Amino acid sequence: MNETVVLKDLQINAGDNILVNKTSIVIEEGEIFGLVGESGSGKTLTAKAIINLLPKGLSYSADEIITAGKNMLTASAEEKKEHIGKNIGYIPQNTVFYLHPMIKIKNQIGDGYVYHMHKTKKEALEKAEALLYKVGFKYPKIVLNYYPWQLSGGMRQRCNIAMALMNDPKLIIADEPTTALDSTVQRQVMDLFRTINEEMKLSILLISHNLGLVKHYSHSLAVMYAGQIVESGYTNTVFSNPKHPYTRLLIEIIPSFKIKKDERLAEIPGLAAENGRDIKGCVFFKRCPKAMDICKEMVAEHIDDKHDHYYRCNLK
Amino acid sequence: MLSYILDRLKSSIVVLFVVSVITFFVLMIIPGNPAQLILGTDATPEAIQELHAAMGLDRPLYQQYLSWLLDLFTLDMGSSYVYGESVTALIARSIPVTFSISIFAMVMAVFIAFLFGIISAIKKNSIADYFSRSIMQLGAAIPSFWIGMVFIVYFGIKLRILPVSGFVPIEQSFAGFIKSILLPSVVLAIGEVGTLLRIIRSSMLDSLKQDYMDMARVKGLSTGKTYIKYALRGALTAPLTIIGMQFAKLAGGTVVVETIFALPGLGRMVLTAVEHRDIVLLQGLVMFITSTVIIITLIVDISVMYLNPRIKSFQQGEL
Numbered sequence: 001m002n003e004t005v006v007l008k009d010l011q012i013n014a015g016d017n018i019l020v021n022k023t024s025i026v027i028e029e030g031e032i033f034g035l036v037g038e039s040g041s042g043k044t045l046t047a048k049a050i051i052n053l054l055p056k057g058l059s060y061s062a063d064e065i066i067t068a069g070k071n072m073l074t075a076s077a078e079e080k081k082e083h084i085g086k087n088i089g090y091i092p093q094n095t096v097f098y099l100h101p102m103i104k105i106k107n108q109i110g111d112g113y114v115y116h117m118h119k120t121k122k123e124a125l126e127k128a129e130a131l132l133y134k135v136g137f138k139y140p141k142i143v144l145n146y147y148p149w150q151l152s153g154g155m156r157q158r159c160n161i162a163m164a165l166m167n168d169p170k171l172i173i174a175d176e177p178t179t180a181l182d183s184t185v186q187r188q189v190m191d192l193f194r195t196i197n198e199e200m201k202l203s204i205l206l207i208s209h210n211l212g213l214v215k216h217y218s219h220s221l222a223v224m225y226a227g228q229i230v231e232s233g234y235t236n237t238v239f240s241n242p243k244h245p246y247t248r249l250l251i252e253i254i255p256s257f258k259i260k261k262d263e264r265l266a267e268i269p270g271l272a273a274e275n276g277r278d279i280k281g282c283v284f285f286k287r288c289p290k291a292m293d294i295c296k297e298m299v300a301e302h303i304d305d306k307h308d309h310y311y312r313c314n315l316k
Numbered sequence: 317m318l319s320y321i322l323d324r325l326k327s328s329i330v331v332l333f334v335v336s337v338i339t340f341f342v343l344m345i346i347p348g349n350p351a352q353l354i355l356g357t358d359a360t361p362e363a364i365q366e367l368h369a370a371m372g373l374d375r376p377l378y379q380q381y382l383s384w385l386l387d388l389f390t391l392d393m394g395s396s397y398v399y400g401e402s403v404t405a406l407i408a409r410s411i412p413v414t415f416s417i418s419i420f421a422m423v424m425a426v427f428i429a430f431l432f433g434i435i436s437a438i439k440k441n442s443i444a445d446y447f448s449r450s451i452m453q454l455g456a457a458i459p460s461f462w463i464g465m466v467f468i469v470y471f472g473i474k475l476r477i478l479p480v481s482g483f484v485p486i487e488q489s490f491a492g493f494i495k496s497i498l499l500p501s502v503v504l505a506i507g508e509v510g511t512l513l514r515i516i517r518s519s520m521l522d523s524l525k526q527d528y529m530d531m532a533r534v535k536g537l538s539t540g541k542t543y544i545k546y547a548l549r550g551a552l553t554a555p556l557t558i559i560g561m562q563f564a565k566l567a568g569g570t571v572v573v574e575t576i577f578a579l580p581g582l583g584r585m586v587l588t589a590v591e592h593r594d595i596v597l598l599q600g601l602v603m604f605i606t607s608t609v610i611i612i613t614l615i616v617d618i619s620v621m622y623l624n625p626r627i628k629s630f631q632q633g634e635l
Contacts, residue, residue, distance in 0.1 A: 053534055085536020097527040102549055102624055111545070112535035149626055 002029040004171045004203040005050055008064035012045050012227075014057065018278045020045050020227040027171070027220075032197050032204045034214030034235065036250070037224030043207045044093075046224070047173050050205070051088050052080045068170040086116045089164025089172040091157075093179055098160060099148035105159055106144035113166040124166070131162040135192060154185035161192065165200075172196075173205045178213070190217055212254045215239055223247050226283040233309035243302070243311040245288050282313065290315060321618065328610045332603075336388070339602045340381050343595045349373075353593055354397050384599070393600035398592045403600035406585065413483045414581035417497045417573070418566035421504035426559060429509050433516030433555075437524060438543060448513060455510025464503045464576040471499060481578035500577045504570060508562045515558050519551035526550060553624050560616030567612065568605040 005027040012020040020042040027033040035043045048054050050067050065072040068087040072080060092098040100108055109132075110124025119127075125144065132140035135158040148156055157177060164172055174193065178186040194217055197204050208214050214221050215235060222232035223246065231244040242248045249268045270287040277283060282299040285291050295314055303310045351367040352359070368374055372383070387393065393403035428451075436448035472480035478499055484492035523529070524547050532546040569583030582601065589597040 051534060053530060081533075081536040083536075084534060088534065090531065090534040092527060092531065098531050100528040100531075100546055100550060101626065103545075111537060111541065115535075115537055115541070147625055 003027065003066070004029050004068055005033075005205065006064055006066040007046070007050060008062060010046060010049055010060065010062040010065070012042070012049060012054065012058055012060045018227065019058070020049075020060075021277050023224070023227070023229050025222060025229070025232075027203050027205060029170075029203055030197070030201045031219040032193070032206055032217055034218030034221035035205060035207045035224060036209065036211050036214050036221060038209060041224040042227040043209075043224055044175055047175060047205060047207055051084050051090065051173060053090075082116070085112055086167055087170045089167070089169040091160050091164050091172060091174040091177050093176045099156060099163075101147065101149055104145060104147055105151075109144070109159065109163045110166060112163075116167060127166060128162065131165050132159070134165075135159075135162045136188070154181055154189065157181060157185075157189055158192070161189070161196075165196065168200070169202060171203045171205065173207070175207045176209070177206070178208075178210075186213075193217065211250050215254075223250065227277040228283050228312065229310075230284065230313070231309075231311040233311075237309050241309075243309070243315070244284075244313045245290050245315070246284050247311075249289075317621075320621070321614075324614055324617065328614065331610060332606060335606045336385060336603060337381070339599050340384060341377065343599055344377060344380070346593075346595075348593050350397060350593065350595060388603065393603070394596040396589070396594050396597040398588060398594045398597065403597050406597065407582070407600060407604050410580055410582050410585050412485065413579050414569055414574070414583065415567060416486070416493075417500045417504060417570070417579070417581070418563060420497055420501035421508065421566060422559065422563050424501060424505040425509040425512055425562070428505070429512035429516050429555075433513045434520055434543065434548065436513075437517045437520030438547075440521065448517065452510040452514050455506055455508070455513070458506060460503050460507045461572050461576055463506055464499070464573060467499045467503060468576070483579050483581075496579075500570075500573045500579060503573050503576075504566060508566070512555060512558055512562065516551070516555045519554045520547060523547045523550035549623075553620055556620055556623065557616060560612055564609040564612040567608050569601075 003026050005025060007023065007025040010020060010023040011018065023042070023046055025033070025035070025046070035046065037043045045054065045058070049060050049062070050065065050072075052072060054060060062073065067084070070079075070083045070087075075083065099105070106125060106128070109128045110119075110121065113119055113124045113127060114121055128144065129140040132143055137143050137155075137158065143151070143155070143159065148159070151159065161177075172193075177193070178189055181189060190213065193204055193206070196202065206214060206218055218235050220233065221235050221238060222229045223238075223244065224230070225246050231238060231242070231247045238247065239251065242251055246268075253267060268287060280299075281297055282288065282291075282295040285295045288295065292314060298314075299312050300314050301310070301312050349364065349368065350373065351364045351371060355364055355367060372380060384394070391404050393407075395402045396406060399406055432444070432448040432451060436442075436445035439445055468480045471478040478495050482496060484496040486493040528546055528550065529542070532542045537545075567582075569581060569586050571583035571587055573579070574581040574583040575587070582605065585597070586601050586605075588594070589601060
C-alpha cells in the first residue's frame with residue numbers, strides 16, 4: 001500500500017518546553033486515520049506540522065515528514081506552499097472565522113483552485129457549485145452569494161468541506177470538524193466524510209477528542225497523551241485488544257446509554273502534564289493505575305510483527 | 317441600504333437643527349453690540365441705535381432666529397460685518413483653499429500610512445517596523461506650526477523653490493496651485509499620518525492573527541492575495557472610520573496651518589470672525605462646518621457598511 005503521510009520522530013518545541021515528542025504517524029492511502037487525545041495533547045500541532053502551518057515561535061524537528069508524496073524537510077518554502085495548497089484540504093475546528101467574514105462564499109471558495117489549477121473564476125464557481133451540492137446544499141447558487149455569517153454552523157462546516165475538496169486533494173486534515181455542531185449535524189458531517197473517503201479514495205486525518213466518533217469512523221487510529229503517541233494501530237485491533245492503560249481507560253469511559261440515573265460520568269483522575277514531556281520514563285506515570293517503579297525510569301516500545309499495533313508501556 | 321441612508325439623513329437633520337439653535341443663541345447672548353463694533357467708539361448713540369434697528373437686532377430673539385433659519389434654507393446666511401460681503405460668497409471662496417489642502421494632505425497621509433502600516437504589521441520588529449514606529453512618534457510629537465516654519469525657511473527662503481505663503485486658484489495656474497498647497501498639505505499630512513499608521517498597523521496585526529489567515533496560508537495563495545484580499549480586507553473598518561474623522565477635522569478648517577502659510581481658508585475665516593465678533597459670519601461658518609462633518613461621517617458610515625455587511629444586517633434587525 002502507498003502512504004499519504006509518513007511522519008517519523010517529530011518533536012515540536014516552544015523555546016525550551018517540549019510540546020510534542022517522539023511522534024510517528026503513517027497514514028495509508030484511502031484511509032481515515034483518527035488522532036485521539038485530550039485537549040493540549042499535541043494533536044493539532046502534529047497535524048499542523050504535516051501541513052507546514054505551525055505558529056511562529058514554535059520550532060520542530062523530525063527524521064522524516066512526507067506529505068502527499070513530497071518530502072517536507074527538504075522542500076523550499078515556496079514549494080511547500082504550492083504542494084500543500086494543491087494537495088491538502090484543511091477543515092478547521094470552528095468555522096466562524098475560518099471563512100473570512102467580510103467576503104462572500106463565492107469569492108473565497110475557489111481562489112485556491114484558480115491559483116493552483118490555473119482556472120478561470122467561472123470554472124471555479126461551477127466546480128464549487130457541484131461540490132456544494134455534493135455536501136448537501138440543494139441550492140448551491142444561493143449559498144455562494146451568502147456571507148459566512150449568514151449561514152448556520154453546520155452549513156459553514158459543509159462550505160469548508162466543499163472548499164477543502166476544490167483541488168481534488170490527496171489528503172484532508174479535519175481538525176475536530178464536529179465541535180460546536182449538535183449531534184444530528186455531527187452525524188451528517190461525519191457520514192459525509194465517510195462518503196467522500198469511499199467515493200474519492202482520499203485519505204482523511206481525523207483529529208478528535210471523541211473516541212466514540214473515531215471508533216465508528218476511522219480505519220486506523222493513534223492515541224496521543226502529553227505530546228506522545230502512546231498507542232496506535234488498526235481501529236479494530238486497538239479496540240478489541242487495548243494495551244496501554246490510558247487507552248483502556250478512555251475506552252471504558254466512553255459514555256453509553258446504559259448509564260443509570262444520577263450516575264456520574266466516568267473520568268480519569270488528574271490532568272495531562274504541561275511540562276517535562278521529554279522524561280525518560282512514561283508520560284502517563286502519574287495518572288496510571290498500574291504504574292510500577294520502573295515506569296519512572298524507562299518505557300518500553302512494542303510493535304507487533306505485522307506492524308499494525310504499536311504501544312509504549314512497560315506492561316506486556 | 318436605502319432605508320438606512322434615509323434614517324441617517326433624518327437624524328442628521330435633527331442634529332443640524334440642534335446645532336443651529338445652540339449656535340444662534342449662544343452667539344447672541346455673548347455681550348457686545350454688533351452695531352457698536354461696526355461703527356466704532358466714536359459713533360453717536362443715535363447712529364448706533366439706528367443701525368441696531370436696521371439690522372433687526374431689536375426684535376425678540378426667537379423672531380431673529382426664525383428669520384435666520386428661513387434664510388438658511390435659501391443659502392442666505394446674511395452678510396459679514398467685517399468683510400461687508402455675503403457669508404455664502406465668503407465661504408464659497410474659502411472652500412477651495414481648505415478642501416484642496418485637506419484632500420491633498422489626506423491622500424498623502426493615507427498612502428504613506430497604508431504602505432508602512434501594512435509592511436510593519438507583516439514584518440513585525442523588522443527595520444521597516446522600527447521606521448514606521450518612528451514615523452508614528454514623530455508625527456505625534458512634532459507641532460505643526462514648528463514644522464511649517466521649518467519648511468518655509470528651508471524650501472521658501474533658502475532653496476526658493478516653493479512659495480512661502482498665499483493661495484493660487486487652480487483655474488489661474490495649475491503648477492502654481494500645486495506649489496501653493498504642497499507645503500501646507502505636507503505639514504497637515506505629517507500631523508495625521510502617525511495616528512492613521514498606528515491604527516492600520518494594529519488592525520493589520522489583529523487581522524493577521526485571525527483563523528482565516530491560517531486558511532489562506534493552507535490554500536497556498538500568493539503573498540499579495542493572502543495579505544491584501546484576506547488580511548487587509550479584515551483590517552479596513554477601523555482605519556476607514558479614522559480617515560473620515562481626520563478628513564472631517566481638516567475640512568472644518570486648519571487654523572494653524574492656514575495662518576502660517578497665510579492661506580485664505582475656512583480656519584482663518586473662523587479666527588477672523590471670532591476676533592472681530594462677526595456673529596453672522598461665525599453662525600454661517602459653524603453651520604457650514606457642522607454640515608460638512610455630518611456629510612463626511614455619513615459617507616464614511618456607508619462605506620464601512622459596504623465593507624462590513626454585518627453592520628447592515630444589524631441595522632435591519634437581521635441579526
